[in-house]
Amino acid sequence: MEKLEKEVAELREVCSPQKCCGGSQGVPPCSGRGTVLDRPATNCSGHRTCDTATGVCQHHEEFTSEDCADKRCPGDCSGNGFCDTGECYCHNGLFGLDCSQGVDSPTNVTTNQVTEHTATVSWNKVETPIDRYMVRYTSVDGDTKDIEVRSDNNMITLLDLKPGMEYVIHIWAEKGPQRSKKASTRTVTEINNPTELLSDQVTEDTITVSWNKVQASIDRYRLSYTLANGDTEETEVEKDKNVTPLAGLEPGTEYIIYIWAEKGEQQSKRVSTEAVTGKWTVGFVECKLRDQRSGTVRLSPSWTV
Incomplete structure (x- = not known):
């Protein structure tokens, strides 16, 4: 005490x-x-x-x-870092003796020329000198990739994307260990279309069509068939099917058949094939009838369907 x-x-x-x-x-x-x-x-x-x-x-x-x-640190680190024994330690994206210099962020990030497997990303360049840009794109199912882009470029095409997939794209500038704030955008790749559309098992009033399924996650397939006079019929097919019959068709008629995939309001490209229904076959049976009075023989045709 x-x-x-x-x-x-x-x-x-x-x-x-x-x-x-x-x-x-x-x-x-x-x-x-x-x-x-x-x-x-x-x-x-x-x-x-x-x-x-x-x-x-x-x-x-x-x-x-x-x-x-x-x-005291120069300029009290401009409020952009912390001071230790007269030396500034700057926050991310800032540098200089007083943390007053920084790497500005890219602006106006956009995507265009989007296909099933590619998307082109562009942006406005930063004003400060930098070493590189970094582009990161992440799919909604969790796959992430980073790409380095030269400082004199402001565009890149992302490859090997998944069809019908949403991607979040981030871009930032780097100078040494310093990074700018990230700018971002989103895009959705196109749905890939069905392939190998075939028409087989054709009868007088039905055509069975089959196709290879799409890679993308979809809601449904939609199929339409058009007559020569322009009349069109349309039908929906479940997403897990790849074959369906078209029934109630006209005999001896040419049909143009289209199929495409849908997800929400998004549609794939259409593919088509042509098929002609069969005609009703008519058989001719010749019957010999003897005229009892004259003794002559005459032919009497009989039709079968």
Whole structure:
């Protein structure tokens, strides 16, 4: 207890306003980096002034902290970093002795020329000198890829994308270890179309069509068939099927058949084939009938269907 009371008494002595910020018992007031308002300049060590009424040091411009122990950073790091013993450590995207210089972000990021497997990304260049751009694209199912782009370019085509897939695209600029803030956009690749559309098992009033399924995740297939006179019929086919019959057709008629895939309001390209329904077959049976009166033979045709 006596030891604790002694330490408290020493602290009171050191922190006395008249001692100015800790100047007591061999400890230089204000860490030796300030001056006292009404004492010789040796008090506070010439690095700030000390108000003896309060014991609070008033910093000189190039020093900081309560006891003037720390050297002030240039421009206080411009509010863009933290200061340690006179040196600024800048936040991401900023650099310079006072953190006043930064890498600005790309702007107006857009996508165009989007196909089933590709998308072209473009942006406005940054104004500050940089080393490179970085482009990151992530599909909604979690696949992520990064691509480095030269600093003099402002466009790149992303390859090997998945059909009918949404992608989030981020782009930023880099200079050394510094990065700009990210700019972003979104795009959805086109749905790939069905392939190998075939018409087989053709009868007088039906045509069975088949196709290879699409790679994209879809809601349905849609199929239409058009007569020579322009009349069109349309039907929906479930997404997990790749064959369907068209029934109730006219015999001996040519049909143009189209099929495409749909996801929401998005549609794939259409593919088509042609088929002609069969005609009704007519058989001719010749019957010989003898005329009993004349003795002659005549032919009497009979039709079968």
